[in-house]
Amino acid sequence: MTPLLAVHGLTVRYGRDRPAVAGADLTVEAGQIVAVVGESGSGKSTLAHALAGLLPDTATTTGGVITFGGERIDGLRERGWRRLRGRRIAFVPQDPGTALNPLMTVRAQLAEALRLAGTPRPGRDALEDALARVGIPDPAEVLGRYPHQLSGGFRQRVLLGMALAGRPELLIADEPTSALDTTVQKTVLDLIQQVAVRDGTSILLITHDLGVAADRADRVAVMTEGRVVEEGPAGRVLGRPEAAYTRLLLDSAPRPLTGPAPPEGEPLLAVRDLRKVFPDGKVAVDGVSFSLTRAGAFGLVGASGSGKSTVARMITALIEPTAGSVLLDGAPVRAGRVQFVTQNPYTSLDPLWSVGRIIAEPLRATGGADRRAQVRRLLEEVALPPEVARRRPSALSGGQRQRVAIARALAPSPDLIVLDEPVSALDAVTQAQILALLRRLRDSRGMSSLLISHDLAVVAAVAERLAVMRDGRIVESGPTADVLASPEASFTRDLLAAIPGRGR
Amino acid sequence: MRFARRLGVLPSALVLLAAAVAALAPGLFSTADPVRGDLGERLLPPGAGHLFGTDELGRDLFSRVVHGSAASLQAAAIAVGIAVLTGAMIGLVAGTAGGRLDGLIMRGVEVLLAVPSFLLVLVVVAVLGPGTREVAVGVGVSAAAVFARVMRAEVVRVRGSAYVEAAAVSGTGRAATLLTHVLPNASGPLAALATLELGNAVLTVASLGFLGFGALPPAPEWGSLISAGRPYLASAWWLTTVPGLVIVAVVLAVNHLGHVLRTRSERR
Numbered sequence: 001m002t003p004l005l006a007v008h009g010l011t012v013r014y015g016r017d018r019p020a021v022a023g024a025d026l027t028v029e030a031g032q033i034v035a036v037v038g039e040s041g042s043g044k045s046t047l048a049h050a051l052a053g054l055l056p057d058t059a060t061t062t063g064g065v066i067t068f069g070g071e072r073i074d075g076l077r078e079r080g081w082r083r084l085r086g087r088r089i090a091f092v093p094q095d096p097g098t099a100l101n102p103l104m105t106v107r108a109q110l111a112e113a114l115r116l117a118g119t120p121r122p123g124r125d126a127l128e129d130a131l132a133r134v135g136i137p138d139p140a141e142v143l144g145r146y147p148h149q150l151s152g153g154f155r156q157r158v159l160l161g162m163a164l165a166g167r168p169e170l171l172i173a174d175e176p177t178s179a180l181d182t183t184v185q186k187t188v189l190d191l192i193q194q195v196a197v198r199d200g201t202s203i204l205l206i207t208h209d210l211g212v213a214a215d216r217a218d219r220v221a222v223m224t225e226g227r228v229v230e231e232g233p234a235g236r237v238l239g240r241p242e243a244a245y246t247r248l249l250l251d252s253a254p255r256p257l258t259g260p261a262p263p264e265g266e267p268l269l270a271v272r273d274l275r276k277v278f279p280d281g282k283v284a285v286d287g288v289s290f291s292l293t294r295a296g297a298f299g300l301v302g303a304s305g306s307g308k309s310t311v312a313r314m315i316t317a318l319i320e321p322t323a324g325s326v327l328l329d330g331a332p333v334r335a336g337r338v339q340f341v342t343q344n345p346y347t348s349l350d351p352l353w354s355v356g357r358i359i360a361e362p363l364r365a366t367g368g369a370d371r372r373a374q375v376r377r378l379l380e381e382v383a384l385p386p387e388v389a390r391r392r393p394s395a396l397s398g399g400q401r402q403r404v405a406i407a408r409a410l411a412p413s414p415d416l417i418v419l420d421e422p423v424s425a426l427d428a429v430t431q432a433q434i435l436a437l438l439r440r441l442r443d444s445r446g447m448s449s450l451l452i453s454h455d456l457a458v459v460a461a462v463a464e465r466l467a468v469m470r471d472g473r474i475v476e477s478g479p480t481a482d483v484l485a486s487p488e489a490s491f492t493r494d495l496l497a498a499i500p501g502r503g504r
Numbered sequence: 505m506r507f508a509r510r511l512g513v514l515p516s517a518l519v520l521l522a523a524a525v526a527a528l529a530p531g532l533f534s535t536a537d538p539v540r541g542d543l544g545e546r547l548l549p550p551g552a553g554h555l556f557g558t559d560e561l562g563r564d565l566f567s568r569v570v571h572g573s574a575a576s577l578q579a580a581a582i583a584v585g586i587a588v589l590t591g592a593m594i595g596l597v598a599g600t601a602g603g604r605l606d607g608l609i610m611r612g613v614e615v616l617l618a619v620p621s622f623l624l625v626l627v628v629v630a631v632l633g634p635g636t637r638e639v640a641v642g643v644g645v646s647a648a649a650v651f652a653r654v655m656r657a658e659v660v661r662v663r664g665s666a667y668v669e670a671a672a673v674s675g676t677g678r679a680a681t682l683l684t685h686v687l688p689n690a691s692g693p694l695a696a697l698a699t700l701e702l703g704n705a706v707l708t709v710a711s712l713g714f715l716g717f718g719a720l721p722p723a724p725e726w727g728s729l730i731s732a733g734r735p736y737l738a739s740a741w742w743l744t745t746v747p748g749l750v751i752v753a754v755v756l757a758v759n760h761l762g763h764v765l766r767t768r769s770e771r772r
Contacts (some may be wrong), residue, residue, distance in 0.1 A: 012507065339673060340669075342666050343672070344666060348670050350689065361676060362674035408670070411674075
């Protein structure tokens with residue numbers, strides 16, 4: 001039997017650069033879920049776009065054959081693609097925040113999708129049915145809304161509803177959940193899986209997350225540097241990986257700390273009844289208390305909007321609390337004693353400064369002799385070569401930039417480092433390296449840290465104690481091992497269940 | 505398109521270089537006296553002896569154009585300097601202060617923008633009196649508003665960036681943050697705008713010279729050369745056309761180079 005989709009030796013390049021996809025092979029059988037796993041820059045997104053005929057004009061396909069339902073589609077012109085797309089091949093883009101037209105209601109956009117898929121005048125029933133099929137509980141209500149009135153998860157469902165409107169044979173989903181919280185991610189993935197089973201739709205799932213692939217896919221293809229380096233049944237690829245790169249990816253998944261939590265030592269940071277009400281009346285943080293021991297790592301977990309970043313900003317004195325206190329060694333926090341590492345290493349470093357100058361910036365305030373030697377020592381601590389000091393941030397990768405941000409935070413030898421989502425903008429392999437660095441710094445220099453993340457697995461890989469936040473309050477706290485083993489709050493259980501790849 | 509743009513770079517650079525050298529060392533181009541003429545050689549058309557011809561007093565037009573470039577270009581450069589400095593200062597203060605002061609300053613800037621700029625220049629020059637330096641001040645003041653707006657927008661953008669926040673956590677003071685982080689990162693678009701404004705300024709300075717506000721006769725200046733040649737439009741076309749073409753060439757060259765530099769800095 002011929003497979004639904006077969007790709008042989010596909011090569012795509014942008015301009016004169018090294019090809020983004022270099023001779024990739026892939027097959028998708030009818031009714032299968034195939035996951036393509038890879039880092040950013042591995043070519044997986046370019047592959048997805050090539051299969052939907054959505055490559056930008058700057059890309060040229062220089063070789064390879066794509067067959068769909070037995071017909072060659074690699075040489076198709078735009079008119080030919082339009083006959084396929086929406087009816088037989090559907091595409092769900094990465095970021096639901098920007099993929100819907102903000103000026104059109106859901107009804108108008110969905111009607112357009114249905115019309116293009118072959119229903120000339122979609123009636124109310126057809127529209128509501130399309131939304132009901134993607135698990136939207138109240139379709140009539142949602143139809144009249146604009147995209148900004150919907151949450152990220154609902155927007156992704158609407159996009160999925162539009163993609164499935166034409167009952168396609170193949171659905172290509174390009175990182176459909178990477179912009180969503182873990183709990184929302186789970187519901188959207190459940191839905192995609194359900195569609196595959198119910199309608200027999202084949203699904204090509206592009207993801208950077210091996211856990212997602214392990215949970216959802218029948219077959220997994222691992223991509224790196226434009227090539228598929230390993231392909232096979234999900235259980236075999238993840239259970240007995242053959243390619244070195246697959247093993248590296250598997251080893252990079254965050255693992256909770258093992259061993260019992262160290263006894264609670266001398267408290268360093270004491271947060272009591274912290275509360276923040278913003279001028280618009282929104283209560284972001286509502287009575288948060290916890291304490292952190294010297295040389296300890298404490299984790300704060302919660303979905304976006306739970307108030308965890310607001311807590312971080314109050315501890316670093318970037319914003320004033322409405323009520324409550326933050327005490328470091330029993331006294332209010334003095335400048336420079338608490339340092340901050342933010343989520344996005346692409347914006348947290350001044351693009352015009354050299355790395356050496358960036359790292360030395362906090363030293364200027366505290367003084368200290370021979371800054372150049374200190375910078376060299378700090379670079380060594382975060383495992384960067386000394387010549388990096390002369391470079392600009394734009395010459396560094398995301399992981400290297402985050403190392404620079406950590407070195408800058410370490411520079412004034414602070415009592416505490418607050419890390420707000422330090423790895424969520426990074427690839428799995430880089431993420432594992434940064435988490436290892438954090439563990440090492442704690443052992444080598446007794447660094448105390450507060451780690452904030454939406455991902456329970458990330459926090460558990462570094463922190464021996466954690467607190468779970470929801471709607472501005474702490475719903476559960478305790479030693480990490482205990483919380484993972486026997487979560488008390490139902491929200492913590494949802495968070496745990498939502499971590500991809502736990503079945504492995 | 506890209507090829508055409510690259511093709512224009514060399515001639516533009518040559519035009520600008522020639523104009524700059526003429527302004528700094530006019531003697532290199534022409535040894536003829538720009539002020540004293542030979543009455544026996546009045547209104548000669550362009551030819552071997554006089555490259556651009558002569559005027560009604562027998563003065564060599566080429567020499568007058570060359571010697572006039574100092575006044576014209578100097579005025580334009582000073583004008584842009586004034587516009588950039590005052591505009592950047594106003595924008596930096598407004599963007600940093602925020603709140604009521606920001607609102608007050610920016611409404612004032614909008615009033616300046618609402619008045620047609622040439623009218624504004626005329627008012628300033630009428631108050632200060634004619635002369636090259638006065639013209640430069642007038643043009644600079646009228647152009648400062650645009651720079652102030654751009655600077656304020658950039659300052660607000662940079663101030664909200666994560667690296668400014670990081671500087672605050674690092675213990676860097678407010679003033680130091682402004683000077684070392686905000687100002688350098690905010691000034692890129694300002695530099696691009698300045699090149700664009702330079703072409704404009706050359707044109708405005710020449711227009712004012714044409715109206716008689718610029719350099720005082722008999723000193724040559726591009727705009728006043730055109731004005732002086734006007735009575736002879738029918739019999740001696742070169743007196744108006746040649747200085748006009750020189751102005752067009754310089755303005756186009758500046759704008760073209762500015763455009764190339766801008767697209768290059770954006771691509772980076």
